[in-house]
Amino acid sequence: MSKTLSLGFFLILFYSLLFSQDVEKAVKRMTQPEVMVVIDEFVDGNFTGTRTIASSIENELLKEGFKVIDYHAFESIRAKELEQAEGDPEKAKEYENRFGAEIIVLGYASAEYGGESEFYDVKQHKYTGQVDIKIIYTDTGELIGSLTASDRKFGQDKRGAVNSLFRSLANKVAKDVVAKIKERAKEEEQIKKFEIAVYGISQDKAMQIESELQKFIPSIKALKYKFFDTNVLVFDALIVNEDQFRKELANYGKLKIIKFTPKRLTLSPPEKETEAKTTVGEVSLVITDFSILPIFPSQYNFYATNPIGKITVENSSKSEIRNVKVSVLIPEFMKMPSEIILPKVNPNSQETISVPVTLDIFSLLKLSENITSQAQAKISYIVGGKTQERSLTKPVSIFNRNAISWRIPESVCSFVTPNDEVVKEFARSVLGSVNLTNQELPRNIFNAMVIYNSVRTYGIKYVSDPWKVAGNEILDNVYFPRELLYYKTGDCDDHAILLASLLESIGIRTAFILTSDHIFMMFDTGIPYKNVHLVSLNQYDYIIYDGDVWLPIETTLITEPFATAWKTGAEQYYKLSGEGKVKTDPKSGISLVKSGNVYIIDTHMGWKYFPPVNVEGLAKPQTKPDISIVASTTQADISAFIETYKKTLGDVVKSLVNQGDEISMNKLAKIFVLFDKYDEAEKFISKFSSPVTYNSLGNIYFLKNEPQKALEFYKKSTDLDPNDGGVYLNTGLLLYLNDDPETARQFFELAISKFESPEKAYEVLGIEDILKELGEVAAEKKDISKKQISKEELKKLIQEASKTSAQQTKKGKEYKKEEIFEKGQNVFVFGGRRGADPTQLQTVKSLLYWKF
Structure with missing residues (x-):
């Protein structure tokens, strides 16, 4: 980049x-x-x-x-x-x-x-x-x-x-x-802008006329060729003194004024004066301006639905002109013109129309260099029963297929092509061929490691791109993934785009991280924030985005082990951002999110504006990565990941033990709970007797399948701190998994009622993450007293409790927790019913609230 x-x-x-x-x-x-x-x-x-x-x-x-x-x-x-x-x-x-x-x-x-x-x-x-x-x-x-x-x-x-x-x-x-x-x-x-139209001059005379006018008419401070329309040369001009300009023009003698309006001056040679006056007088509707943006081939999908140019038409007559057909055509790069119908143009008025265009991607992909083509604007309309047409041709810059301007960084998403056959074959053939036992890693991380190592062993060399200036644009060069696999040389943006494309092709979401002069990427581990311990216990190893744990990857280090690229990416992100949890608003539809001094481009959001390009016509790579090397490097990365995890875990445990206070011990107990060591967790906190500890003990006994004791500890916690909605949330989950959904729903209502709004409860208690996890995981069922209860039902129960709590709060209802707790105790008669299914407890572990 x-x-x-x-x-x-x-x-x-x-x-x-x-x-x-x-x-x-x-x-x-x-x-x-x-x-x-x-x-x-x-x-x-x-x-x-x-x-x-x-x-x-x-x-x-x-x-x-x-x-x-x-x-x-x-x-x-x-x-x-x-x-x-x-x-x-x-x-x-x-x-x-x-x-x-x-x-x-x-x-x-x-x-x-x-x-x-x-x-x-x-x-x-x-x-x-x-x-x-x-x-x-x-x-x-x-x-x-x-x-x-x-x-x-x-x-x-x-x-x-x-x-x-x-x-x-x-x-x-x-x-x-x-x-x-x-x-x-x-x-x-003091300068005034005019459009100068010189009638009766051929296009090849443009440079000569431009030079002569600037030489012999000093009041013209700037003159620039704009376009050629039929037999009229049009220039943009800056004029200092209008009266002085008229005098100098008369002295020049080679051109006469035909028509002078506040915005447009029409001139012609003396021998064309009569013809020019007749022509100018006859025309009712003219194109006074046609502007078109430089074209980036990678953005051709964007241009089809968004304006790429503007056409201004002027009705100089005293009558309304209806049903004006406006079209734009770039002959070599469009199969047919883009057309818009303008219902009417009022007399003595102007209308400006924005014009999208449908470009031919196969023609655009042939461009290896920047070129200048001709765009033609045309209007047609009927006056007095006769069809009138006017056209105007304007040069348009078309950049090479790999050009990108970082003025609009989301456009990088159009280079991410997960559906390209080359990308799909590369990714899936590697995943299908690497036979490793994934002992402990989350699936997305394991698959990402395999893909990373397939690129790592493929032999792509880092070569930076020279930046170029073209008109008003500073251009960078970006390869499409199949091109990078073909040429085997590229810089940071090329590597990031290739890795993102490969990961997206196997269903792993990606995003780009942009700094002031660099770009790298991150991917979704598929692990919800509540289960972040499955990825790392170091909060600076990951980014929380859209409720999930994401890992940043410094793709310029693609020749290094996975952990090196990951840790370096995380270090760079936190150095410039400092924010571990990126706030997004999916409803806004904005793909560019600022986080500290970096920007994050969500690939899926970017595709809404800049969809992937169809690159079928580009050359295919002839080689594939060595599967045996991919397997060995991935195995080494897995071992390094596990070893690093264990070391981080050891450091965290040691630090908490050394601190020794109640909060530290409760945090330590939670870590042991995460690894199913419930008795060891209890030993660390058994000497304490605060609401924090009682809630932790309730969680421990919840997960040990001793619901009566869990309920007793939750009650002790709420007796000392009756306004903590999180403990009621835990109690509701306990009752739900022990076949009392009605009492569970009342506890959920009580939990949410402790906050100023359901939204605040969702934020503090992480209910949004709970609902998301429940919604995305297939409904696993358990059998308690021969009654089937699914995750979908739990999700529905919490949502209903949220609505009810909000309504009851408005009515002034007071929830009496003592009565609800008594209801809950009746579930565990005669030593308690059969406890919750252990497979369910493993799932609910991530939903529990810890009071610190």
Whole structure:
């Protein structure tokens, strides 16, 4: 992935921002330009990295209402590199795209030691210095100002003298820099934008006309060829003084004004004047503007349902025009035009239509280089019984099939192709051929290890992509998975996409993690948060996303063991994020989620906007991974995983034992319970007698199949702390599994009533996770007193209790726990009925609430 990816680009999520024309930006940006300030400071010839002068200039700019680019977006950039932008429009445009800078203030400040002096018996260190500054307009590379200042300062120590010198130099130049920028902005405010249409000129004369107009008419500050429509050349122009422009045009003599409206000026050679006036007068509806975005082949599915271009039509007549058919065609890349019917265009008005297009993916996938094609906009309508047509052709950039712009990072999901036959065959053949006994690992982790090692042993070399500037886009190169398997070279995004595709092809959900200049991925272990102990006891080893435990994988380490890529991925995530539980809102439909200083792209959510590409036409790889090596490396990874787990477990147990307090002992008891060591768990906490411990003991006896004792401990806990809904939740589960669903439901109601709302109860008690787990696992049944009770019934019971509790709370009902507990005790008559099925207890273990 290109190093040019920055967090600022993630905020640009709407395509509408890209429709503006260059000339429109030229006017707009000079009124509120974004300014980048880089002043290198040197002391005795050594670069210091300080920003005394730059910060002072930034503060002055902010006072005047200018936007200043955050230094951290370019902290590794030096003035020497930026200096290349002066007089070089292409390089200047590159920096504009790279950093979002419309104006660059760059310079050098130096401080040289001048020796010691003595004033009134006090030694003083002297420093002399100078600052030189240039101000560059990035749209053209034009130097719009330069400044210089010098000074000398004394200080009792060298550092004090240098600081004083740089502050003085800053004071001398900061206001002048701002004044220069404001002066240029004021000049730009006088500019007016016109569309100049030259009738009766062939398209091959465009460059000649453009050059002559700029040469002989000084009031034209900018002129850019826009499109060719039939026999009319159309330009975008910035004009300073309209009256002066008319005079200069008359002196030029080669073109005459046919029509002048507030937005469009029509000209023609004198010999075409009559023909031009007739043509302009006859036309009722014209295309005044046609803009189309650069095309990324990987996003062809997105373009079919989302606007890629805009067409503006103008009705200059006094009559309404109905049923205007608007179409767009890119001949080489569309099998048929995309059409939209505009019901009506009112007299003397304009209408702008957004246009989606259906592209031919097989033609797009042939593109290995960026090209420029021609897009044709056409309108047809009927006036006076006659069909009228107007068309307009506009160049459109079409990037190569692997191009991506990180302005819209979700588009990376279109490269994830789990249904590609090459991907499916690769993944499933490996899984089907590797015969290992998966002793202790969750299924998704085991399968992910096999897939990871299949890529690891396949022999793909890491090669970074050079980033390229194309128009207003900074492009990165991304391979489709089958291409990476074919070429066997790629960078971080290529590896992440390949691994995500392979995992998705076997039903494992994935997501991408984006930093400021990097991308890696994570996958869903399929383990609910409540069972996180099955994955790791180290909270910094995993991410909780969408209620499940996910493992991050640093895919650039694909040649290293699984644990190395996993632990490194987790370390990178927490270094930048710091948030272990990512909050999502599935209803929002947004695929890009911010977590600290990283972004997470959910592959499935991203597919809603950028579905996978059909890559059937691309070359297939000819080789497969060595199954024996995949098996041996996976076996080693399994052993390492188990060994690491045991070590982490040992460290956690040792730490809790050393702490020795009641909460630590209860946490230790829970760990032993997770591994079915109930008697050992009880020994750690038997000496304590608080609500926390009584709840833990209740859980232990619950799982030991001694329901009467469990109920007694739960009651002791609620006697001391009657407002903890979690203990009532546990009691309800106990009664449910012992064939008393009605009393269980009352306990669930009581549990939820202890919170301000059912939603809060769900959040604190983890009921949402319970319902999710119950809903996703097939209904396992048990036989208690010959009555069948399923997980689906338990799920329904909790949901009903939630509704009832909310309704009863509104009515002011008070739940009397003593009465409910008495009902529960009646279940365990004569020593208690047969306890819950052990297989059910293993499942319910993950649902229990622990009071710490």
